[in-house]
Amino acid sequence: MNTPIACEALTADLGELFTCTEQGVYQRIRTPYLYPDGDNIDLFCKPEGDVMTVTDLAETTRWLRMQSVSPRRSPRQRQLIEDICLTHGVEFYRGMLQARSRRGDSLAAVVTRVAQTALRVSDLWFTFRTRAVESITDEVADYLTERQLPFDRSEKLAGRSGRTWSVDFHVRTPARSSLVYVLSTGNRSAAHSVAEHVLAAWYDLNHLAAGPEALCFVSLFDDTVDVWAGEDFRLVEGLSTVTRWSRPDEFAIVLLEAA
Amino acid sequence: MPLTNTEFASIVEDGSKRIEGHIAWCEDEDHSPALEFRAEVLSGAGWPLFVRGSYNRLAGTLTYALILKTEGRIYAFDLGKDHHNPQCMQVGDKHKHRWCEQFRDKEAYVPDDIRTDLGSRSGLGAVLRGG
Numbered sequence: 001m002n003t004p005i006a007c008e009a010l011t012a013d014l015g016e017l018f019t020c021t022e023q024g025v026y027q028r029i030r031t032p033y034l035y036p037d038g039d040n041i042d043l044f045c046k047p048e049g050d051v052m053t054v055t056d057l058a059e060t061t062r063w064l065r066m067q068s069v070s071p072r073r074s075p076r077q078r079q080l081i082e083d084i085c086l087t088h089g090v091e092f093y094r095g096m097l098q099a100r101s102r103r104g105d106s107l108a109a110v111v112t113r114v115a116q117t118a119l120r121v122s123d124l125w126f127t128f129r130t131r132a133v134e135s136i137t138d139e140v141a142d143y144l145t146e147r148q149l150p151f152d153r154s155e156k157l158a159g160r161s162g163r164t165w166s167v168d169f170h171v172r173t174p175a176r177s178s179l180v181y182v183l184s185t186g187n188r189s190a191a192h193s194v195a196e197h198v199l200a201a202w203y204d205l206n207h208l209a210a211g212p213e214a215l216c217f218v219s220l221f222d223d224t225v226d227v228w229a230g231e232d233f234r235l236v237e238g239l240s241t242v243t244r245w246s247r248p249d250e251f252a253i254v255l256l257e258a259a
Numbered sequence: 260m261p262l263t264n265t266e267f268a269s270i271v272e273d274g275s276k277r278i279e280g281h282i283a284w285c286e287d288e289d290h291s292p293a294l295e296f297r298a299e300v301l302s303g304a305g306w307p308l309f310v311r312g313s314y315n316r317l318a319g320t321l322t323y324a325l326i327l328k329t330e331g332r333i334y335a336f337d338l339g340k341d342h343h344n345p346q347c348m349q350v351g352d353k354h355k356h357r358w359c360e361q362f363r364d365k366e367a368y369v370p371d372d373i374r375t376d377l378g379s380r381s382g383l384g385a386v387l388r389g390g
Binding site: 023024026028030034035036037038039040042045057058059062065066067068069071073094095096106128185186224225226227 | 289290291292293295305307311314315317319320322324327329331332335337340341342343344349356364365366375
């Protein structure tokens with residue numbers, strides 16, 4: 001099936017909401033479906049022998065990256081994409097969502113499958129941290145899971161003053177156990193207050209840093225946002241090990257190394 | 260704390276926004292047909308901004324996006340892809356997204372200061388200036 005005939009068949013089966021134009025060696029299919037920001041979802045088809053390949057040419061993952069603060073997808077987001085592709089029988093290859101329409105297949109059905117996959121993958125936008133669905137602490141939890149470091153979240157611990165502190169992570173590795181506070185803010189004027197809060201917590205909990213099962217105190221700065229001054233790091237480094245989220249491997253080493 | 264119209268206007272009006280150093284286009288994490296770059300945007304006020312560019316030669320699409328690290332995309336220029344506004348108007352294959360409290364980044368308009376050939380660099384400059 002050549003591409004002009006394919007487009008006629010498509011329009012006949014799916015209606016005039018789908019329009020075709022030439023895009024190099026591809027036919028671009030403008031669908032009526034939208035990415036979360038309102039941009040139209042375009043698909044592309046190209047005949048290869050008896051097979052018509054329907055693909056988004058990586059436009060969906062490109063759209064996601066243009067929305068994202070993070071330099072790359074998280075393991076959880078990758079898993080979600082794989083799961084979505086599995087549901088719809090679509091291949092994820094070099095960032096492209098694609099499927100084949102073979103002799104006897106309905107091209108309209110294949111286009112619909114790929115379009116729905118693109119829709120669902122683009123909805124990963126709702127899992128981005130800035131959409132207030134996933135916090136930096138959730139990212140850290142994902143990382144600890146990926147590195148197979150057992151942890152408990154938001155453990156409540158009693159300080160010497162009697163105040164109860166909710167520590168972000170209690171991580172237990174074979175060599176040592178650690179308490180981790182994640183310091184994160186988008187506001188430069190709030191940064192110092194955050195550091196002071198963590199300092200107070202470490203001071204009040206320092207009875208846990210003594211004894212045969214002494215806990216290691218780790219202050220993990222979310223330095224993907226440039227809000228921290230040098231004094232914020234110096235404030236907490238006397239009572240904890242300072243690590244940075246921009247260097248997650250160093251964070252993991254601190255958690256793993258023996259006391 | 261969500262971005263306000265006032266804060267967005269302050270960012271756009273900040274004429275000190277700039278990129279220093281070179282921009283390098285490179286493959287993305289999937290080795291897809293698209294090339295991309297990321298560059299930190301510096302400013303006197305210290306806004307946590309960066310710009311991302313992406314060009315897909317097979318799809319014929321180009322995007323420059325200004326991203327505020329605490330909010331997400333707040334300004335963008337798209338070429339080669341149509342857009343449907345919340346008011347249900349199609350904007351066309353050349354459009355800019357501009358953030359507002361009501362619609363966030365979902366509303367786009369047709370800019371009058373951009374040449375349409377994909378080799379133009381005027382799109383990136385216009386995104387930084389907020390024009």
